[in-house]
Amino acid sequence: xxxILTLSELITELSESSKDNYKSIFKNxxxxxxxxxxxxxxxxxxxxxxxxxxxxxxxxxxxxxxEGQETSIHCHGGEECWVYLLDGEVQExxxxxxxxxxxxxxxxxxxxxxxxxxxxxxxxFHKLKNNTKGRTMSxxxxxxxxxxxxxxxxxxxxxVEKKLSYDTFKNVMETQKSNSY
Numbered sequence: 001x002x003x004i005l006t007l008s009e010l011i012t013e014l015s016e017s018s019k020d021n022y023k024s025i026f027k028n029x030x031x032x033x034x035x036x037x038x039x040x041x042x043x044x045x046x047x048x049x050x051x052x053x054x055x056x057x058x059x060x061x062x063x064x065x066x067e068g069q070e071t072s073i074h075c076h077g078g079e080e081c082w083v084y085l086l087d088g089e090v091q092e093x094x095x096x097x098x099x100x101x102x103x104x105x106x107x108x109x110x111x112x113x114x115x116x117x118x119x120x121x122x123x124x125f126h127k128l129k130n131n132t133k134g135r136t137m138s139x140x141x142x143x144x145x146x147x148x149x150x151x152x153x154x155x156x157x158x159x160v161e162k163k164l165s166y167d168t169f170k171n172v173m174e175t176q177k178s179n180s181y
Contacts, residue, residue: 001013001024001025001028002028003028003029003030004025004028004029004030004031005030005031005032005035006031006035007031007035007036007052007060007172008172010025010029010031010060011053011060011172011173013025014057014058014141015055015057019057019058019080019143022058022080022082022141022143023082023118026082026084026116026118026141027116029084029116030114031084031086031139032086033086033087033137036052036062036086036137036139038170039052039062039168039170039172040062040064040137041064041167041168042064042066042135043066043167044066046069047063047064047065047066047069047070047071047130048063048064048167048168049061049063049164049165049166049167049168050062050063050064050166050167050168050169050170051166051168051169051170051171052169052170052171052172053171053172053173054145054169054171055145056144056145057143057144058141058142058143058144058145059141059142059144059145059146060139060140060141060172061139061140061142061166062086062137062138062139062140063128063137063138063139063140064135064136064137065088065090065130065135065136065137065138066130066135067130067132067133067134067135068129068130069129069130070127070128070129070130071127071128071129072127072151072152072153072154073093073095073103073125073126073127073151073152073154074125074126074127074149074150074151074152075121075124075125075149075150076119076120076121076142076146076149077121077146077147077148077149077150077164078121079120079142079143079144079145079146080118080119080120080142080143081118081119081120081140081141081142081143081146082116082117082118082140082141082143083111083116083117083118083119083128083138083139083140083141084114084115084116084138084139084140084141085111085112085113085114085115085116085136085137085138086113086114086137086138086139087113087135087136087137088113088130088131088132088134088135088136088137089110089111089112089113089130089131089132089136090110090111090128090129090130090131090136090138091108091109091110091111091128091129091131092108092109092110092111092117092126092127092128093105093107093108093126093127093129094106094107094108094119094123094124094125094126095124095125095126095127095152096124096125097124103125103152103157106124110131111138125152146164147163147164148161148162148163148164149161149162149164150162
């Protein structure tokens with residue numbers, strides 16, 4: 001498989017492949033952050049989930065992180081997730097449940113520009129945090145799209161079901177059509 005350099009090439013490869021090939025597709029990804037700048041939206045209040053493509057098989061979300069922003073500890077609603085870091089650095093912390101069903105940390109690692117990560121519910125829960133002084137951008141591939149997932153509420157120390165939504169959604173396919181006129 002050739003190196004994937006554009007968002008259009010990525011969507012084409014994913015659309016023409018099965019989920020079994022998504023790992024190798026992401027391993028051949030070499031996107032530049034500038035490629036996704038038109039989809040980026042930022043907030044000082046929270047990281048931003050910017051939807052850029054969704055069909056029945058997968059969705060792509062560009063997450064834009066200001067310094068220090070992080071997700072809650074969460075699962076993936078029974079689906080699979082790949083993360084590709086476009087710019088900056090993200091710390092990924094993995095969690096599991098002990099024999100008493102208490103949440104425990106089972107590992108951590110840092111992702112740097114052009115590195116990728118994979119997680120599903122059999123691996124456990126995780127959280128991501130922007131670890132740089134400045135902004136970070138990451139591209140998330142979910143197979144199939146995730147409508148709901150479980151978050152860990154650190155205040156109540158319980159798991160909470162949450163319906164997911166986008167902060168913004170700008171379909172890359174519609175954007176390309178309007179730019180071709």
